Amino acid sequence: MLVLGIESSCDETGVALYDTDRGLLAHRLHSQVAMHRDYGGVVPELASRDHIRRLLPLVREVLGERSLTLQAIDGIAYTQGPGLAGALLVGAGFARSLAYVLKIPAVGVHHLEGHLLSPLLADPRPEFPFVALLVSGGHTQLMHVAQVGAYETLGDTLDDAAGEAFDKTAQLLRLGYPGGPAVSRLAESGDPARFKLPRPMLNSGDLNFSFSGLKTAVLTLRNRHPEDAARADIAAAFQGVMAEVLTEKSLQAMRQTGSRRLVVAGGVGANRQLRQRLVAETAKLGAQVYFPPLDLCTDNGAMIAFAGAMRLQQAQSGARAFSVKPRWDLQELPRA
Numbered sequence: 001m002l003v004l005g006i007e008s009s010c011d012e013t014g015v016a017l018y019d020t021d022r023g024l025l026a027h028r029l030h031s032q033v034a035m036h037r038d039y040g041g042v043v044p045e046l047a048s049r050d051h052i053r054r055l056l057p058l059v060r061e062v063l064g065e066r067s068l069t070l071q072a073i074d075g076i077a078y079t080q081g082p083g084l085a086g087a088l089l090v091g092a093g094f095a096r097s098l099a100y101v102l103k104i105p106a107v108g109v110h111h112l113e114g115h116l117l118s119p120l121l122a123d124p125r126p127e128f129p130f131v132a133l134l135v136s137g138g139h140t141q142l143m144h145v146a147q148v149g150a151y152e153t154l155g156d157t158l159d160d161a162a163g164e165a166f167d168k169t170a171q172l173l174r175l176g177y178p179g180g181p182a183v184s185r186l187a188e189s190g191d192p193a194r195f196k197l198p199r200p201m202l203n204s205g206d207l208n209f210s211f212s213g214l215k216t217a218v219l220t221l222r223n224r225h226p227e228d229a230a231r232a233d234i235a236a237a238f239q240g241v242m243a244e245v246l247t248e249k250s251l252q253a254m255r256q257t258g259s260r261r262l263v264v265a266g267g268v269g270a271n272r273q274l275r276q277r278l279v280a281e282t283a284k285l286g287a288q289v290y291f292p293p294l295d296l297c298t299d300n301g302a303m304i305a306f307a308g309a310m311r312l313q314q315a316q317s318g319a320r321a322f323s324v325k326p327r328w329d330l331q332e333l334p335r336a
């Protein structure tokens, strides 16, 4: 089954072709970072308009790369949410119309399920079940994943997301948008031992996170050391705490579930120090950590094509299967 994947939930237009037999055939991305930079963040209306401009050319490119035509596609997957309403509508409207004229199925994908399953696009790919650390601009979650669609939340953030903490720290250090890669680059030249920052929730006894206190601590530190020379050391201290807390909680989740496999997904998963630390610490436990390929950590169409392919396959086999409900509560019925 050949699936066209479309991601347009925020500031990246991602398009990909995933084949259930041959794997990822092609994927293209257009990032709007340069367009939004002057505003210090994503401007929703500009994002939507740009998705409209980019989608069709990107679809032509991925098909052209494999000398395929639209008629070769068996199904279309698009990001249904969460994300910016206008931006999502562009992808959903495009995908649904194209599926209608091609007379093929379309499926709306949960953006986070896309991230969660993206390490399955890597080689080697993890077996189910596994613990997943999902760290993006809007989410910080530890999940237990038994199979596609069977997700249990083990821990969540009580306030800011990990990516948001990177982005806000970048703002405090006047590094602009987007923050994560910039903080990470600056931290490379800093001394992580010069400043001590609190390690939030490390001993909270649960698997939840909280990063807003850390943000305040960075602000206080910055006010006390406004000189340019201190910026790299602050960035290094901050990155060190993020890597430590995310790693420790992931290990706790593995101990709690008895899982030997950890999967990392979402934009912050591209952070080098976090990766190094997770690799080192899981190895000590005799466990294995899996990452998506680096270019599939942040938003992309490949993860949507893949998650959509899993869903479309399930629906296909489900169409032939049937079941009865000996006990069936009238209140469970969906609204007509």
Ligand code: KG4
Residues within 6 Å of the ligand: 135, 136, 137, 138, 139, 162, 163, 164, 166, 167, 178, 179, 180, 181, 184, 266, 267, 268, 269, 270, 271, 272, 297, 298, 299
């Ligand atoms: O998954 P993603 O592309 O979009 C969302 O669904 O949110 O994640 C974006 C987030 C941003 O907050 C960005 O600053 C962060 O991931 N990020 C990083 C790095 N690359 C992206 N954070 C830390 N280190 C990085 N190298």
Ligand code: ZN
Residues within 6 Å of the ligand: 111, 115, 136, 137, 266, 267, 298, 299
């Ligand atoms: Zn994302």
